[in-house]
Amino acid sequence: GESVGLHLPTLSVQEGDNSIINCAYSNSASDYFIWYKQESGKGPQFIIDIRSNMDKRQGQRVTVLLNKTVKHLSLQIAATQPGDSAVYFCAENPSYSGYALNFGKGTSLLVTP
Amino acid sequence: NAGVMQNPRHLVRRRGQEARLRCSPMKGHSHVYWYRQLPEEGLKFMVYLQKENIIDESGMPKERFSAEFPKEGPSILRIQQVVRGDSAAYFCASSPSRTEQYFGPGTRLTVT
Numbered sequence: 001g002e003s004v005g006l007h008l009p010t011l012s013v014q015e016g017d018n019s020i021i022n023c024a025y026s027n028s029a030s031d032y033f034i035w036y037k038q039e040s041g042k043g044p045q046f047i048i049d050i051r052s053n054m055d056k057r058q059g060q061r062v063t064v065l066l067n068k069t070v071k072h073l074s075l076q077i078a079a080t081q082p083g084d085s086a087v088y089f090c091a092e093n094p095s096y097s098g099y100a101l102n103f104g105k106g107t108s109l110l111v112t113p
Numbered sequence: 114n115a116g117v118m119q120n121p122r123h124l125v126r127r128r129g130q131e132a133r134l135r136c137s138p139m140k141g142h143s144h145v146y147w148y149r150q151l152p153e154e155g156l157k158f159m160v161y162l163q164k165e166n167i168i169d170e171s172g173m174p175k176e177r178f179s180a181e182f183p184k185e186g187p188s189i190l191r192i193q194q195v196v197r198g199d200s201a202a203y204f205c206a207s208s209p210s211r212t213e214q215y216f217g218p219g220t221r222l223t224v225t
Contacts (some may be wrong), residue, residue, distance in 0.1 A: 034213055043117075043204050043216035044156065089155055099144060100169055101214060102153035 019077040021107045023090035026071060030092040034101065035064060035075045037086045044089060047075070062081045077109075085111045115140070117207050117217035118187075126195045127222045134220045138207030145188045146206045146214055147180060156204060162188060168200040195224045 013019045027035075031052040036044035050057045050064045050073075057064050063076040073090050087108050091101040120139040126132050138145050139160055148156040160181040161169040173180065177195075180187040190201055202221050206214035 043119075043218045046213045046215060047187075049213050091156075095148075099146065099161050099208070099214075100158040100172065101146075101148075101156075102158065105153075105155045 009105070010110065012042045013080050014110060015080060015082060015111055017080055017113050019075075019080045019084070019109060019111075021075045021077075021088050021090075023075075023104055023108065024071060025073065025090075025092050026054040027092060027094050027102070028071065028100075029094045032093040033064070033066060033073050034093075035062075035073075036088060036089045036091060036103075037084075038106070039086045047088075080109075080111050082111045082113065085109055091092045117205055117215055119203075119217035119220050121220060122218060122220050123223070125225060127225055128196055132192040132195050132199070132222055134192075134203050134222070135187040135208075136190070136205030136217060137187045138148075138205075139215055142207035142209050142215075144208045144210065144214075145182050146208075147188075147190050148204045148206065148216075150179050150202045150204060150219075159190075176203050192222075195222075197224045200224045 002058050006011040031112050034049040037047050038044045048059045048064050055066055061078045065074045075082055088107040089103050089106045091103045093101055117139055120135050145162045147159040149159055150156045158172040160173050160180045165184050177193045179191045200223050204216050204219045206216045208214045218219045
């Protein structure tokens, strides 16, 4: 069935390096994507979103890239900090599904000093 | 500027009891969503509500689960006759429209 999945379950980076978290989606009808960060014991925190009419969107230290041809989404975090350690989820919103978000399983990012 | 509020944060129920989870959306948000998260899993959509209306309940189990968002007061997710498989974190999110959804801290339900 349609699904959202992440390529890597865990990612370890050194403080100050850039991080790239990838996400593949299979639903070509998806037109809205969001990245969330979830720290242990907390709810998901909105990071950045992108609509399907865009290829790239930048925020503070974060960039989301969308490649609709290969149905791939990535989150880039510049100058990764220890506070960035968390689980990162990509979520998609298929245009036909109304408002429900379809989440991937998550990538655990560990930032080492 | 309070965010989405959920209570209780932790709830322990014995098998067969009822669980009631409450969610107060952010001020000005009229859209409420409930999601369930199992350990080391992503969130799974359950139901989407607007005031006094269930818009999409395609992710809700057919039995024992119900949700409401009354004109006054918080949204309630109700689980009747809980079983061990209901143990999970339940998250509520709200949004002003079809935009980013803001999540609450969750209710961790443990069924013993």
